[in-house]
Amino acid sequence: MRPRIVIIMLLAGLAxxxxxxxxxxxxxxxxxxxxxxLRPEIRPGAPPVIQTVSGPKPAVALNPVKxxxxxxxxxxxxxxxxxxxxxxxxxxxxxxxxxxxxAQSLQAILSELTSPDKxxxxxxxxxxxxxxxxxxxxxxxxxxxxxxDVDEQKALMDAAAFLELPTITxxxxxxPDAKTQxxxxxxxPPSPPPQP
Amino acid sequence: xxxxxxxLGCALVTGLMAFAPVQSQxxxxxxxxxxxxxxxxxxxYVSGSNKTAVIKxxxxxxxxxxxxxxxxxxxxxxxxANNDVVVLYQNGKTTTVAADLSTGTTTASAKIILTxxxxxxxxxxxxxxxxxxxxxxxxxxxxxxxxxNSAAWVDLKGTYSKTVNTSKTVNGKYTSxxxxxxxxxxxxxxxxxLISTTPLPTTGSGSATGSGKLTPPI
Numbered sequence: 001m002r003p004r005i006v007i008i009m010l011l012a013g014l015a016x017x018x019x020x021x022x023x024x025x026x027x028x029x030x031x032x033x034x035x036x037x038l039r040p041e042i043r044p045g046a047p048p049v050i051q052t053v054s055g056p057k058p059a060v061a062l063n064p065v066k067x068x069x070x071x072x073x074x075x076x077x078x079x080x081x082x083x084x085x086x087x088x089x090x091x092x093x094x095x096x097x098x099x100x101x102x103a104q105s106l107q108a109i110l111s112e113l114t115s116p117d118k119x120x121x122x123x124x125x126x127x128x129x130x131x132x133x134x135x136x137x138x139x140x141x142x143x144x145x146x147x148x149d150v151d152e153q154k155a156l157m158d159a160a161a162f163l164e165l166p167t168i169t170x171x172x173x174x175x176p177d178a179k180t181q182x183x184x185x186x187x188x189p190p191s192p193p194p195q196p
Numbered sequence: 197x198x199x200x201x202x203x204l205g206c207a208l209v210t211g212l213m214a215f216a217p218v219q220s221q222x223x224x225x226x227x228x229x230x231x232x233x234x235x236x237x238x239x240x241y242v243s244g245s246n247k248t249a250v251i252k253x254x255x256x257x258x259x260x261x262x263x264x265x266x267x268x269x270x271x272x273x274x275x276x277a278n279n280d281v282v283v284l285y286q287n288g289k290t291t292t293v294a295a296d297l298s299t300g301t302t303t304a305s306a307k308i309i310l311t312x313x314x315x316x317x318x319x320x321x322x323x324x325x326x327x328x329x330x331x332x333x334x335x336x337x338x339x340x341x342x343x344x345n346s347a348a349w350v351d352l353k354g355t356y357s358k359t360v361n362t363s364k365t366v367n368g369k370y371t372s373x374x375x376x377x378x379x380x381x382x383x384x385x386x387x388x389x390l391i392s393t394t395p396l397p398t399t400g401s402g403s404a405t406g407s408g409k410l411t412p413p414i
Contacts, residue, residue: 088373088407092222095232095406099259099272126403130234130257165238165255168264172346172389174243 090115091123098127106131110139113156121152125159137163222374222406223274223284223291230274230284230293231374231406233258235334237350239385239398254387264348265304265338267294273306275404277360277374281306281336297336306336308402310356322364332356332378334402346389352400354381365412373407 094112097105109131112124128136137160144156166174222231235258243252256264258273262283270286271294285294297306315328337349356378363371381402384395 091405095222095234098234123405126234129236130259132257132259162236162238162255165253168239168254168256168260168348168387168389171241171243171252171254 087117087119090117090120094120094123094127098130100131103135106133106135110136113139113143118152122155125155129159129162132163132167134163136160222408224408224410225291225293227411229277229372229374229406229408229410230282231376231404233273233275233281233402233404235261235273235400235402237352237385237398237400239350239387239396241387241396261304261306261336261338265301273297274406275308275376277372279308279310281308302339304336304338307334309333309335310358312358324360324362326360326362327358329355329357332381332402334378334381334400340388346387348385348387348389350383350385350398350400352381352383352385352398354378361407368411369409370412371407372410374405376402376404378402 090112094109097109106128109124109127112120113128115121115124125140128140140156140160140163144153144160147153147156222229224230236255237257238253238255240251240253242249244250262271262273267283272284272286274282274284276282280296280298282293282297283295284291286292295301295304297304298308299305309332311331311333312328313330315326318325318327332354334350334352338347340347356376358376359374361371361373379401381400383398385398386394386396
């Protein structure tokens, strides 16, 4: 055989060995499986919440909670702590907004009803109730119609039903004969046992 | 062009700061963590009389309670680590305890009484998680004020769950996170404006969550 043919054959063999080595590595170390992306359990085709409420665009926009995919080199505990901190930040923002009475604050609260994180969505429902505007009722009902999770659907419907109730101020207006004397406050309950 | 954009940006930031909303998130005052307290109630009553009588239900929240009790704006209800209910007042970036409803004011009072029935404590590398569940009682009343000429009270009971997460102390500080939830409260209430000083069927719920950095006791 000619030396050129021998060299070509040797190179081909070497390439084969290298190929087998790489394939072996690939099988030996499978790629890390990314966790499922947190998504609100809403049926496809659900209309965006923001579009269903009249009023100006919210000035107080909340940043979406970031979902981070862990890799082999990332500390998963640190990521979980970071994610928790981000959720807490959103919840605190909602608590901050619910004491206001302006349309922008309501819009910002309603935008969190479709947050990818369940804890934030729950806090948004509570903030909507505490905000106390009937403008939120169609949004809550609309969202409930597209929500798959039964518990979340019930929470949305309950919130809408609560906001539909007349307020104490409205009831007072309908009762001009309202009594002005003090109602007897409840007696002091017994002292509770010491807490742990 | 860049200078114009910068000026506009600064003006916008200044404007947003001027109209910054009331802060209601958890706050630490004198090394005490106060978590915002969300409560809501529904009271049923008889409206009208004889043939026109119907049972109606009215709803109110903690926000309504504070307005009713004569507290002005920039206030929010919160619960301390020892379960005391307070009214927080925010003036700019400074938050203070405006009233301790657990001891009561001239116009309002509110108490949370927890009776834990089960409890677990887990520790891990300096961090502690306490989870408990039991019976909660929420008692509140308000007298007639200049804002409203009616008096009202509620006394509700139910079950609750509470978690207190305490982190490891780092650089002389630790983080405390509290979560208190009581979903299905029921009991009695009354409001003189509903032409009733007798107990009325009342339902409600309450929750308080918050976290903040505290200094460990010496």
